[in-house]
Amino acid sequence: MNPFHAIQGAMRRALSRKRMIGLYWLFHTLCAALAAVPLMGFIVPHLARSRYGEELLRQFDFMWITELLGITRDSPLTVSGAAAAAAACLAMLGSLFLAGGAVKLIVFEAVPYSPSEFWEGCGRCFWRLLRLMLYSLLFFGAVLLVDGLLNKGARKLWGEGMVEEPLVLALWFRQTLMVLLLGFVVTAMDFSKVRLVADDSRRSLRAAFGSVRFVWAHMRFFFPAWLVLGAIWLLGTWLYVQVSKRIDAVTMPSILFLIVLQQVYVVFRIALRMLSWGTAAEFEQALRPKPEEPAPVMAAVSTEPPSFEASEAEDFSI
Amino acid sequence: MIMRYLLPLLFSAGLCSGQFATPIASYDIKAILDTKTHTIAGSEVLTWVNDSPDTVPALQFHLYMNAFRNSQSTFFKESGGQLRGDKFKGDEWGWVKVNSMKIEGGADLTGAIKFIAPDDGNTEDRTVIEVTLPQPVKPHESLRIAIDFTTKTPMVFARTGFHGDFYLGGQWFPKIGVWETAGFRYSSRGAWNCHQFHANSEFFANFGDYRVELTVPSHMVVGATGEQVRRAENTLNNTTTYTFRQDSVTDFAWTVQPNYIREERMFAADQETTPEEIAAVAKLHNIPVQDVRLSDVKMIAMVQPEHREQIERHFTSLRTALKWFGLWYGHYPYKTITVVDPPYGAGGAGGMEYPTFITAGTSWRLPKRALTLEMVTVHEFGHQFWMQLVANNEFEESWLDEGFNTYSTGKVLDKAFGPSTLPVKLYDLDLWSFLKLPRFTQESVDRTAYLSGPVEDDLVRRSWEYYSSASYGLNSYMRTGVTLRTLEGLLGAGTMARVMRAYHQRWRFRHPTSRDFQKVVNEVSGRNMDWFFDQFVFGNRLLDYAVGSVSSVRQRTPMGAFEKDGSMNVVTRKDAEEIDVKNEGNKSFKQQYLCTVKIQRRGDAVAPVEAVIHFSDGSTEKRTWDGSYRWVKYTFLRNAAVDWVQIDPERKYQLDVSYANNGWQSKYNIALSTHWTGNFLFWFQNLLLWMTAIA
Numbered sequence A: 001m002n003p004f005h006a007i008q009g010a011m012r013r014a015l016s017r018k019r020m021i022g023l024y025w026l027f028h029t030l031c032a033a034l035a036a037v038p039l040m041g042f043i044v045p046h047l048a049r050s051r052y053g054e055e056l057l058r059q060f061d062f063m064w065i066t067e068l069l070g071i072t073r074d075s076p077l078t079v080s081g082a083a084a085a086a087a088a089c090l091a092m093l094g095s096l097f098l099a100g101g102a103v104k105l106i107v108f109e110a111v112p113y114s115p116s117e118f119w120e121g122c123g124r125c126f127w128r129l130l131r132l133m134l135y136s137l138l139f140f141g142a143v144l145l146v147d148g149l150l151n152k153g154a155r156k157l158w159g160e161g162m163v164e165e166p167l168v169l170a171l172w173f174r175q176t177l178m179v180l181l182l183g184f185v186v187t188a189m190d191f192s193k194v195r196l197v198a199d200d201s202r203r204s205l206r207a208a209f210g211s212v213r214f215v216w217a218h219m220r221f222f223f224p225a226w227l228v229l230g231a232i233w234l235l236g237t238w239l240y241v242q243v244s245k246r247i248d249a250v251t252m253p254s255i256l257f258l259i260v261l262q263q264v265y266v267v268f269r270i271a272l273r274m275l276s277w278g279t280a281a282e283f284e285q286a287l288r289p290k291p292e293e294p295a296p297v298m299a300a301v302s303t304e305p306p307s308f309e310a311s312e313a314e315d316f317s318i
Numbered sequence B: 001m002i003m004r005y006l007l008p009l010l011f012s013a014g015l016c017s018g019q020f021a022t023p024i025a026s027y028d029i030k031a032i033l034d035t036k037t038h039t040i041a042g043s044e045v046l047t048w049v050n051d052s053p054d055t056v057p058a059l060q061f062h063l064y065m066n067a068f069r070n071s072q073s074t075f076f077k078e079s080g081g082q083l084r085g086d087k088f089k090g091d092e093w094g095w096v097k098v099n100s101m102k103i104e105g106g107a108d109l110t111g112a113i114k115f116i117a118p119d120d121g122n123t124e125d126r127t128v129i130e131v132t133l134p135q136p137v138k139p140h141e142s143l144r145i146a147i148d149f150t151t152k153t154p155m156v157f158a159r160t161g162f163h164g165d166f167y168l169g170g171q172w173f174p175k176i177g178v179w180e181t182a183g184f185r186y187s188s189r190g191a192w193n194c195h196q197f198h199a200n201s202e203f204f205a206n207f208g209d210y211r212v213e214l215t216v217p218s219h220m221v222v223g224a225t226g227e228q229v230r231r232a233e234n235t236l237n238n239t240t241t242y243t244f245r246q247d248s249v250t251d252f253a254w255t256v257q258p259n260y261i262r263e264e265r266m267f268a269a270d271q272e273t274t275p276e277e278i279a280a281v282a283k284l285h286n287i288p289v290q291d292v293r294l295s296d297v298k299m300i301a302m303v304q305p306e307h308r309e310q311i312e313r314h315f316t317s318l319r320t321a322l323k324w325f326g327l328w329y330g331h332y333p334y335k336t337i338t339v340v341d342p343p344y345g346a347g348g349a350g351g352m353e354y355p356t357f358i359t360a361g362t363s364w365r366l367p368k369r370a371l372t373l374e375m376v377t378v379h380e381f382g383h384q385f386w387m388q389l390v391a392n393n394e395f396e397e398s399w400l401d402e403g404f405n406t407y408s409t410g411k412v413l414d415k416a417f418g419p420s421t422l423p424v425k426l427y428d429l430d431l432w433s434f435l436k437l438p439r440f441t442q443e444s445v446d447r448t449a450y451l452s453g454p455v456e457d458d459l460v461r462r463s464w465e466y467y468s469s470a471s472y473g474l475n476s477y478m479r480t481g482v483t484l485r486t487l488e489g490l491l492g493a494g495t496m497a498r499v500m501r502a503y504h505q506r507w508r509f510r511h512p513t514s515r516d517f518q519k520v521v522n523e524v525s526g527r528n529m530d531w532f533f534d535q536f537v538f539g540n541r542l543l544d545y546a547v548g549s550v551s552s553v554r555q556r557t558p559m560g561a562f563e564k565d566g567s568m569n570v571v572t573r574k575d576a577e578e579i580d581v582k583n584e585g586n587k588s589f590k591q592q593y594l595c596t597v598k599i600q601r602r603g604d605a606v607a608p609v610e611a612v613i614h615f616s617d618g619s620t621e622k623r624t625w626d627g628s629y630r631w632v633k634y635t636f637l638r639n640a641a642v643d644w645v646q647i648d649p650e651r652k653y654q655l656d657v658s659y660a661n662n663g664w665q666s667k668y669n670i671a672l673s674t675h676w677t678g679n680f681l682f683w684f685q686n687l688l689l690w691m692t693a694i695a
């Protein structure tokens, strides 16, 4: 299995779940609205009938931001901050919840999409995915620790020196390493989600460590796939930036066009998320040795929705 | 007497253009730098002229370097050991010790030296000494004093000191205070003005002629105030002695580092300015063309090797500043200007001004559109005009140097370089430009900062008496910029330009106060602007005008009892309504509106303000309100409703803390609400997507 095949397979899996992408988009948009609406609640009255608003239509103005902060001081900002924090919590928990259904339908390709199938997966996997997320913090923490140590080392070596260049080069090195390490952890965690769902296992800790080991051992597959996915993201982002900065969003049609473009980009990012799960599912199917005795659930996969009851007590792990 | 009272007259008459100052405090210094112990062995001969009618019984000196002596100095207590974000680390403290002090060919004063703390009584502070003389200095007598001193340079964090093999010599030698006779600045009787070194304060000194012999290891590249007139190698100990001279300056600073890239360029006045530019300035100020012409200047840049590709940016900045400051306020009278780029880790030495010698600062591979290098270079150069040529007391009235310079620098930068970006990079990609984030002018930078705390203090206070060092900075720099731009708005650009040039010319090589500037403003503009100074310079009034409410009420047919031909005639409700309906259908009927516009004064500053009321039929009304009460109401009976209202349409009052409430429009700005809601939504969506990547 080469990475292109994996991504091709992932695309097939993701594209057959368009409604799920739509649901994800709706959920993220609602969470974002929870944060954005209160903020607009005190910006719009400030500007909608002010002639200053016309000047600010094209772009932000730093003067206006400090003017607004000066006038409103604490209260509205506190409300907006609280709303944003609530939105963040909701998005986090909601994403964990939705991931169960999404990964399930991506892993079990043959299962036709239905809301009940989807929500069943959400409910079933929520706690194990929550645990997995908490364990993943260990790995993310380790990455940050590595970065912190490297930074400390660089400061020690060059911090008191006479030139800035080595420090900036060290920063670039750290940035690159961080991207790679974080990419590795995210890939491994995506893989463990797929694994937990495929095995219908509850052993999140084992899945997390097992996946890190597995992804590391199969780097020649995972890394190129990650690179391709990264390149797709970069290309999409570059395209969005290039097009959006050419839109002079001052008339209603141009503003609406920009909003559509922005939402297309958001959908693109969500689809990319599905694509990385799909890639993990492809690798899981192709590379992971299957248990000696096929479990009933695995047999069921190809023909009909899995019946999970039988496997509740058992774990399938490497 | 003649000296004190005649000279100002000469200056005011403009006869002195191009002339230098009368030296009051001149120094002949020999200094040897020991890079092993980071010390300077120095001896100076000070020639001090008592140009007052007073008999002066004692002398006072600044020992600035003692600010870095220990944690008990006033500087350290006030600053907490950090300035402008640079922190004092380690144990390389700094001090200056006067080994001996003698009147040349006369009495030894060493034993008479005592430390004083005129500002705060801190007995641990050693930044000012007083020496009682055996015989007082008589009026117009001069005195030559030989001082032997040792200076230990500190680790650089606040302007002066060393970092590795880089040295910046600032505030490094014993320096006499300023004798202020009655009538000089704010003085009502003869006294020394010799403040301690404070965290937020800069300096004050008389003009004088400087000759400095600097002996440093031969491998060092050297730069300093003035012109290098001699260079002699001492082969015995591998050192070189450089002699620098500069007349008519208030201070002397130098720098050494072995690996500076030192380059020179000429500012050729005739090539840098066009005859049209010269003629325009001459016309504006009504002065002869030859008074506008600039002079040639040798520009010297001392740049770090890692900033090699930015050398020309230093020269371009100097060139631009020499041109515009020169054209606007009067030519730069010195022969050299040196800009120093301190190495990484010595940022505390950057962004500082000394006579004919400034320090800038940049970063590795600074993006082209991020104009921080240009900003700092033009700003520090600007101090040659505001601080050096017009030498106000920086301790007491920092707005006259930092603020005037912020105003002038902003004008130069916005005119010559255009709006800037911030140096935000992803690897070497200029992210700010790539994302097309908003660029900003210096004018908007100043107002942005001003709005963060518009009236914490009076604009003018002694620098250590502001609420906080942030307030010192805000008032001395940005709020002054905004205040002077407001003054410009009120006076008009041409008048303001004449005010600034007149003030500069009148006070060139002298020591003005805020009141002197106020006088020039009133005189040149022919208006009494005291109300402005009282509220915004010597006061802390908040300026905020706002459109309070706007209504346009359609006029209905009057109903009720009306006297007609001696009897009461009642127009019933029904009759009136019927007439209204008929009128509505009648195209030739002109509907009337009772338009009411209320304007509020929400701040405590009172200033005359203009308002424009625009009606939907395209007609416009203009009103000027003195702002005396809290609000004013304007009513109009028109055939059209109010379309929009704008207070201060020309934005004269940059000091107004809200531009948003200065305008009102009948049309709800749906585009803005849609655009920004869309943007916020998008940004939050992306933020959440990043965050939930771990879910």
Ligand SMILES: [Zn+2]
Pocket (backbone or CB within 6 Å): B353, B379, B380, B383, B401, B402, B405
């Ligand atoms: Zn300055």
